[in-house]
Amino acid sequence: MTAERFDIVVIGAGIAGASVAAELAGAGHILLAEAEDFPGYHATGRSAAFREECYGGPDVVPLTLASGSYLEKGGFLTPRGGLYVAREGQGDELDAFYRQFCAAGVTMERLDRAALEARLPGIRPGWDYALHQPNCADIDVAALHEHYLAKARSGGVELRTGHRLSAAERDGAGWRLDFGSRGEVLAGVVVNAAGAWADHVACMCGANPLGITPLRRTVMQLRIDPSPPADLPLVLDLSGDFYFRPDGGKLWLSPHDETPSEPCDAAPEEMDVALAIDRFEKVVDWRIEAVERKWAGLRSFSPDRLPVYGFDPQVGDFFWFAGQGGYGIQTAPAGARLGAQLITGATRDEMTERLDVKLYTPARFAAVMA
Numbered sequence: 453m454t455a456e457r458f459d460i461v462v463i464g465a466g467i468a469g470a471s472v473a474a475e476l477a478g479a480g481h482i483l484l485a486e487a488e489d490f491p492g493y494h495a496t497g498r499s500a501a502f503r504e505e506c507y508g509g510p511d512v513v514p515l516t517l518a519s520g521s522y523l524e525k526g527g528f529l530t531p532r533g534g535l536y537v538a539r540e541g542q543g544d545e546l547d548a549f550y551r552q553f554c555a556a557g558v559t560m561e562r563l564d565r566a567a568l569e570a571r572l573p574g575i576r577p578g579w580d581y582a583l584h585q586p587n588c589a590d591i592d593v594a595a596l597h598e599h600y601l602a603k604a605r606s607g608g609v610e611l612r613t614g615h616r617l618s619a620a621e622r623d624g625a626g627w628r629l630d631f632g633s634r635g636e637v638l639a640g641v642v643v644n645a646a647g648a649w650a651d652h653v654a655c656m657c658g659a660n661p662l663g664i665t666p667l668r669r670t671v672m673q674l675r676i677d678p679s680p681p682a683d684l685p686l687v688l689d690l691s692g693d694f695y696f697r698p699d700g701g702k703l704w705l706s707p708h709d710e711t712p713s714e715p716c717d718a719a720p721e722e723m724d725v726a727l728a729i730d731r732f733e734k735v736v737d738w739r740i741e742a743v744e745r746k747w748a749g750l751r752s753f754s755p756d757r758l759p760v761y762g763f764d765p766q767v768g769d770f771f772w773f774a775g776q777g778g779y780g781i782q783t784a785p786a787g788a789r790l791g792a793q794l795i796t797g798a799t800r801d802e803m804t805e806r807l808d809v810k811l812y813t814p815a816r817f818a819a820v821m822a
């Protein structure tokens with residue numbers, strides 16, 4: 453029996469695969485193949501669901517800013533505000549951070565201790581400075597993911613769950629892709645949106661791995677006394693030791709851990725939960741009544757921690773859409789639009805015209821790939 457033929461097959465239906473498939477819709481016969489029984493099971497379904505404009509560093513800022521109005525107009529954002537808090541003695545570091553990110557286009561204002569206390573009641577002594585970021589917001593991740601899946605489907609993209617790519621080989625001008633018991637398909641272009649498995653998928657397709665490393669991140673939901681005010685901002689440590697934010701009367705807390713992991717169904721470790729609580733208790737005097745829930749997920753980073761969007765320079769018709777790190781939700785609109793434009797050769801538009809493609813091309817790792 454002849455295998456079914458698609459112009460483009462996207463591997464992975466997390467936010468990366470779903471969004472790029474939605475942006476590609478209409479550009480041919482497209483398959484979105486997901487290994488799990490439902491899309492969003494891995495990193496996408498486990499995020500802390502915020503949009504923070506400094507997150508990921510100055511070269512991620514353009515992607516975050518370019519994505520902002522899509523998220524806002526779509527109704528996916530709820531304003532929250534963000535606070536970077538700093539310890540006594542970190543004033544110069546905070547100033548350098550402020551200057552670096554304001555220059556990158558982020559809106560922030562400096563707060564003194566009195567202004568910090570007003571926004572973060574219960575803050576312990578020793579936390580002397582803060583930066584307030586008014587445009588920080590919660591993201592409705594499930595709604596955004598579903599929006600992209602629906603947009604893809606309505607544009608003719610076929611979503612197949614339970615389809616794990618297990619082997620691939622070049623077949624004439626394209627690819628023969630093996631999904632095990634689910635059969636084979638032919639593809640013109642393969643888009644690698646496999647998250648933590650991106651290097652594995654690359655190896656299957658004969659491309660050199662780029663060193664995309666999954667790092668485990670833990671989040672827990674706490675019941676605290678007093679309950680966090682609903683308008684509490686997202687609070688991040690300037691030194692990167694924790695963040696927390698309210699969610700429906702509870703508090704989500706992370707120790708900002710980054711433990712290297714094999715690609716897997718990540719689970720939280722007790723040590724990281726204990727570490728988070730220890731750090732939290734040094735910031736505010738709120739009493740923790742219970743850890744109600746905890747989870748972990750894998751954030752996948754390229755060697756320079758920037759996303760990888762572009763055709764593999766050595767293996768034809770193999771497109772990288774990976775390494776979205778800890779910002780794959782907040783950068784999804786611009787990342788996906790740019791990815792689709794690079795795949796189809798379409799002209800850049802208002803959302804993407806100011807993005808510097810060289811920052812994200814896989815060719816920047818030429819030495820690794822050689």
Ligand SMILES: Cc1cc2nc3c(=O)[nH]c(=O)nc-3n(C[C@H](O)[C@H](O)[C@H](O)COP(=O)(O)OP(=O)(O)OC[C@H]3O[C@@H](n4cnc5c(N)ncnc54)[C@H](O)[C@@H]3O)c2cc1C
Binds near residue numbers: 469498499649749777
């Ligand atoms: C705890 C945590 C907190 C985070 N908080 C935020 C945040 O607040 N804001 C933000 O913007 N980002 C955040 N992130 C990052 C964000 O979640 C990720 O950048 C994003 O979800 C990555 O999307 P993805 O589609 O690349 O990966 P995934 O969602 O992991 O999707 C990859 C998919 O590929 C599939 N796949 C793998 N191999 C194959 C194969 N061989 N065949 C078929 N399918 C395959 C997998 O099953 C998976 O579903 C957070 C991440 C974590 C873990």
